[in-house]
Amino acid sequence: MxxxxxxxxxxxxxxxxxxxxxxxxxxxxxxxxxxxxxxxxxxxxxxxxxxxxxxxxxxxxxxxxxxxxxxxxxxxxxxxxxxxxxxxxxxxxxxxxxxxxxxxxxxxxxxxxxxxxxxxxxxxxxxxxxxxxxxxxxxxxxxxxxxxxxxxxxxxxxxxxxxxxxxxxxxxxxxxxxxxxxxxxxxxxxxxxxxxxxxxxxxxxxxxxxxxxxxxxxxxxxxxxxxxxxxxxxxxxxxxxxxxxxxxxxxxxxxxxxxxxxxxxxxxxxxxxxxxxxxxxxxxxxxxxxxxxxxxxxxxxxxxGHVDMLALPNGDLGNPGDVVEIPADLAVAALHMADSPITRERIDWWLEQGGDDVVVLESDLEVPLALVALIRLLRLTTDEWEKAVAKDKVPKPKLDDTVLTVVRAVLEHRLKEYPSSLDDDVVLLRDESLPLNKRQAVIVRVGEKRILTSAIQKIAAQQSDAQSSRKRKMQPQEGAETGRTSKTRRR
CATH class of the missing domain: 3.90.1410.10 (set domain protein methyltransferase, domain 1)
Incomplete structure (x- = not known):
């Protein structure tokens, strides 16, 4: 001192x-x-x-x-x-x-x-x-x-x-x-x-x-x-x-x-x-x-050169302010779109309209509206695309089942960019002899992977609930007399 x-x-x-x-x-x-x-x-x-x-x-x-x-x-x-x-x-x-x-x-x-x-x-x-x-x-x-x-x-x-x-x-x-x-x-x-x-x-x-x-x-x-x-x-x-x-x-x-x-x-x-x-x-x-x-x-x-390790609501240790940055090109990859002049034209227009080339997924696990709007833009038909350009407006961030499926694919792509799994990293942090730089790098990875994993699980649950709801709607109501069932009852 x-x-x-x-x-x-x-x-x-x-x-x-x-x-x-x-x-x-x-x-x-x-x-x-x-x-x-x-x-x-x-x-x-x-x-x-x-x-x-x-x-x-x-x-x-x-x-x-x-x-x-x-x-x-x-x-x-x-x-x-x-x-x-x-x-x-x-x-x-x-x-x-x-x-x-x-x-x-x-x-x-x-x-x-x-x-x-x-x-x-x-x-x-x-x-x-x-x-x-x-x-x-x-x-x-x-x-x-x-x-x-x-x-x-x-x-x-x-x-x-x-x-x-x-x-x-x-x-x-x-x-x-x-x-x-x-x-x-x-x-x-x-x-x-x-x-x-x-x-x-x-x-x-x-x-x-x-x-x-x-x-x-x-x-x-x-x-x-x-x-x-x-x-x-x-x-x-x-x-x-x-x-x-x-x-x-x-x-x-x-x-x-x-x-x-x-x-x-x-x-x-x-x-x-x-x-x-x-x-x-x-x-x-x-x-x-x-x-x-x-x-x-x-x-x-x-x-x-440091990281924060505080108690999180779920009992884990980490930084409540952690986020995951998601490059816009992952949306292109998730949609299996080729790197073509048409794709580049849409991405360039997106950026000109104030869209970001990186969207942020926060710890609240809410799907970023910017990602939804970008996916909808990339999925436009040629006619819809031309109308959007004429109106000078990007699509509204409406999250439907199809877009949600693409969002899930984007997050899964993003998770694969890390060389190790979340479980592996959690185990690694238990090693008290881990060098400082490596420990801090692992802590960063763990925080981001937890957000991605939780977001994917949340989307999977939403999709499962939606599928169950659709099945229930397709099943005939109890007591309804339709088709062969009604004939059998009359006999």
Missing amino acids: DAVSGLLDWFQASGGFLDKSHVGFTVFPDCGRGAVALQDIPEGHILFKIPRDLLLSTETSALPGHVGLARWREEKMHVGWVGLILCMMWETAQGPRSKWSKYLESLPATFDTPMFWSALELEELKGTSVVEKLGKADAEREFREKLLPMVQSHPDLFPPDTIPVHYTLEIYHVMGSRILSRSFDVEKDDPEDETEGEEAGNTSLGSAMDVDAPQEDAESIHSGASEHAGQDEDAEEEAEEEESSGVSMVPLADMLNARYGSENAKLYYEKDDLRMVSTKSIKAGEQIWNTYGDLPNAELLRRY
């Missing part, structure tokens, strides 16, 4: 306020370093205040100004995270000369996130959406094509002998992971905007905890930090449009842990500072929790 002591001394010497009588920092056995209530804390209590000039961002670092703001924007260093990553690298290279040296020293240098797993370890995540979301190749492309050329073209700012020390691909990934797991989306201080108390949210680019608006008139703007990866043209345009907000590293606020449904504090921004405020009463000795937005274990593992 020496780094923490240095951080707290720097924080208070730099104008930050910490209520040391109520808030302390310690290491929790199950979730590492975090904040603890030293005495009972009432709801609405200010735990600490962070002056805006202590935030580390491309707005507060001197690096963009040294490079030249025109050049900075010309090289698109303001788009995505590459600019902030470079600022953090440069500030680290300054050592004690950097305003944030004590803060940077306190940040983790290693991570348990899949970004740093071996190929063999990543195999354990097969079937989940985690690996394809890592964006490692895109991130490394941005390092080669944007960050490194900027560094090499400014030897005055980045002396050549410092490049192998402070500007390596490995450090780039570490800085990106710090942003992914700890950054916030903080609205800029606009002198003409008198709205205060906004919730400062974790950036949609891929962050961790929430920041809210001032306690009065607060509006939630949290999302979760953005992906440590490259962005396509549309994403770049979107990022440029979002320049009213800035991805920022927020000292002290990023030390709070989070757990599903446990939030008892939230970060709010005011004109001159950000404030961590208790959202409910907290007993002495309890952990002070922020929120990551109650994410599923797949996202918690990808972004932060």
Whole structure:
């Protein structure tokens, strides 16, 4: 905790306020370093205040100004995270000369996130959406094509002998992971905007905890930090449009842990500072929790390197927020449709209409309406298809027996994408010697498989009930005299 002591001394010497009588920092056995209530804390209590000039961002670092703001924007260093990553690298290279040296020293240098797993370890995540979301190749492309050329073209700012020390691909990934797991989306201080108390949210680019608006008139703007990866043209345009907000590293606020449904504090921004405020009463000795937005274990593992294991309604342990992502092309496969121009035309139109290429099955096991609408779209006759296009409307998500059969086939296809069965994984989790990364991967798989298995069972029961109902309707009512039965009775 020496780094923490240095951080707290720097924080208070730099104008930050910490209520040391109520808030302390310690290491929790199950979730590492975090904040603890030293005495009972009432709801609405200010735990600490962070002056805006202590935030580390491309707005507060001197690096963009040294490079030249025109050049900075010309090289698109303001788009995505590459600019902030470079600022953090440069500030680290300054050592004690950097305003944030004590803060940077306190940040983790290693991570348990899949970004740093071996190929063999990543195999354990097969079937989940985690690996394809890592964006490692895109991130490394941005390092080669944007960050490194900027560094090499400014030897005055980045002396050549410092490049192998402070500007390596490995450090780039570490800085990106710090942003992914700890950054916030903080609205800029606009002198003409008198709205205060906004919730400062974790950036949609891929962050961790929430920041809210001032306690009065607060509006939630949290999302979760953005992906440590490259962005396509549309994403770049979107990022440029979002320049009213800035991805920022927020000292002290990023030390709070989070757990599903446990939030008892939230970060709010005011004109001159950000404030961590208790959202409910907290007993002495309890952990002070922020929120990551109650994410599923797949996202918690990808972004932060941990999973939640809580009691579920059915008695199992897992994450109540778990979901299963289902690619739209599984609907095409379940319908045995060929990859033809006609199929691609319908999928493209679906996307143009605002449909997603991935639908989400949640733990409530309700069939996603988007999946129903997509299946109905793919099943349209040529005439029906042409009418839908003319009306510019996708089919209504009406769930009939035929569509339900296709939905079941989609879910069965999805379940087969995992290399092991649910029963096998449940048995595997009983092995206490399981390595951490493998254990967490199995926990992610188990949570998703339980949802899929339960949803399939629910659909099978619905189909069985419907079939039984149809049989009952087809059977003649007792006492009815029809056909041969009535003749026999007359005899």
